[in-house]
Amino acid sequence: MRIAVVDGRSDEPADRRLFEGFVAAQAASMASLHDGASGAWSVDELREMRRSRTDFVYADRAALVDEDVAGMLAVALPQHDNRDKAMVMLHVRPEHRRRGIGDALMAEAEAIAHAHDRSVLMASTDSDAGRDDVGETFARRHGFALAQTMLASHLALPADRPALEQMTANDRAAPYELEVAWDRLPTDWLADRAVLSARMSTDAPQGDLSWDEETWTAERVAEDAERVVKSGRRLLEVVARDTATARLVGFTRITVPIAEPEVGYQQDTLVLREARGHGLGLRMKATAALALMDEMPGTRKVLTWNADDNGSMLAVNRKLGCTVDGIQREWERRLDTF
Ligand SMILES: CC(C)(COP(=O)(O)OP(=O)(O)OC[C@H]1O[C@@H](n2cnc3c(N)ncnc32)[C@H](O)[C@@H]1OP(=O)(O)O)[C@@H](O)C(=O)NCCC(=O)NCCS
Known part of the structure; x- marks a missing residue:
């Protein structure tokens, strides 16, 4: 497994393919947590955020296994306010879980936060009723404290x-x-x-x-x-x-x-x-x-x-x-x- 930098703003075919794999990994992970619509963003939406947002800068990474995207990490860095925060989105495809990919991506998220002088990491985990919130144990193990519970309706x-x-x-x-x-x-x-x-x-x-x-x-x-x-x-x-x-x-x-x-x-x-x-x-x-x-x-x-x-x-x-x-x-x- 290796971690690659993802550039969602680039129009180069290889970059676009990597970004599509990054988005597909997120969608596959989210689909495993929900019965119906998971709320996953599309490639076009996520590319547009990276191209035109001035209120957030994104640092994106893909965990590659045999050159396929097995996991994704997006760290959103607020630019106007909350400049001590880094928002972490981290997903591993269901078939690649429990092999250390999540841990490796979280270590990368910490490195990105340090590099950008961010002292607070934020993350969310979710699941439909009756399904396991598989991220809960993972988040606690990485030193996160529960700050708020939301109802999805x-x-x-x-x-x-x-x-x-x-x-x-x-x-x-x-x-x-x-x-x-x-x-x-x-x-x-x-x-x-x-x-x-x-x-x-x-x-x-x-x-x-x-x-x-x-x-x-x-x-x-x-x-x-x-x-x-x-x-x-x-x-x-x-x-x-x-x-x-x-x-x-x-x-x-x-x-x-x-x-x-x-x-x-x-x-x-x-x-x-x-x-x-x-x-x-x-x-x-x-x-x-x-x-x-x-x-x-x-x-x-x-x-x-x-x-x-x-x-x-x-x-x-x-x-x-x-x-x-x-x-x-x-x-x-x-x-x-x-
Ligand atoms: C949470 C998630 C990222 C973990 O990815 P992963 O590649 O399976 O993580 P790792 O293999 O590195 O697991 C590291 C440790 O986290 C804990 N862990 C991970 N998944 C777990 C689960 N389903 N149940 C209990 N503990 C779990 C374990 O302690 C595990 O170590 P172990 O396998 O030696 O017991 C993955 O399940 C996922 O994509 N979930 C949906 C999105 C999400 O919740 N993201 C977390 C944001 S903080």
Whole structure:
């Protein structure tokens, strides 16, 4: 076994083949942990992240056995904030497990973190209910501590339209208006959306994760939306505007791969603390579900992940009709020899 550097930005045929093997290894590993959709990213999406993201730099490695990719390691290095962190994604194909490949890739992850002055490693492991979270023992053995447990759920589509319409009407007398955008975010959203993204990184339950507040600007929000579209996904956002101040006080976001639109991904949802208690979370998510049903009727489910102690978001999801599929564990490790 040898470990090779992977360059997802290169157009050289040999580099592209290696990157495809790297992505296929991740997908095969994830498929072994899930009954249905695993949430694996496609080659095009992952290449686009490596080509155009300025908020993260990626260090990618492949574990090669007889020149086939048996395992993959991606270390994402935040550039704007959290510059002490390194996020580790590490997968070994099921047929190559328990032969030391995971250990070798984790040693490589530590070396990358040291080389980039990162003192905190973060990783996640997950599995559907009834399956083993094979990464749990591995993570503990490598000195990671459990920092947060998330529930993975899905909303089956098409959902009950009249029920969703009723949820969107629930305004509890407060003066909020909802706006919907596809793919390109309106320019007059961007400054407020930057505040919402920054607050997303602190106001959503963090468990014991030491993630610091993220730095967001209007430019970063626009660039991020552009990258989602360039990577081949539709982007749907719903925001809530307080008509008294004209400020945005909440948002929710779903992305759907155009090549495989059957499964969409619920990403952030946030209502600013000061605007909570008005049913905005449910109203925004119901509005998003209706917009998705209208625009992309081929989407059959939306996957979502929420902290297990996020009672209000989980209650919203229950009302929407979400079903829990499994759990995801978030791990953190301080590199003590730093
Ligand atoms: C976790 C994973 C990366 C391990 O890969 P691997 O190549 O099998 O790991 P190794 O052979 O180097 O195992 C190292 C040690 O981890 C522990 N370990 C690994 N898999 C384990 C399992 N299924 N059950 C119990 N312990 C396990 C063992 O202590 C093992 O040493 P041993 O085989 O001498 O007992 C692999 O199972 C995988 O891809 N899982 C899905 C993704 C994931 O959870 N990644 C971890 C992110 S931190």
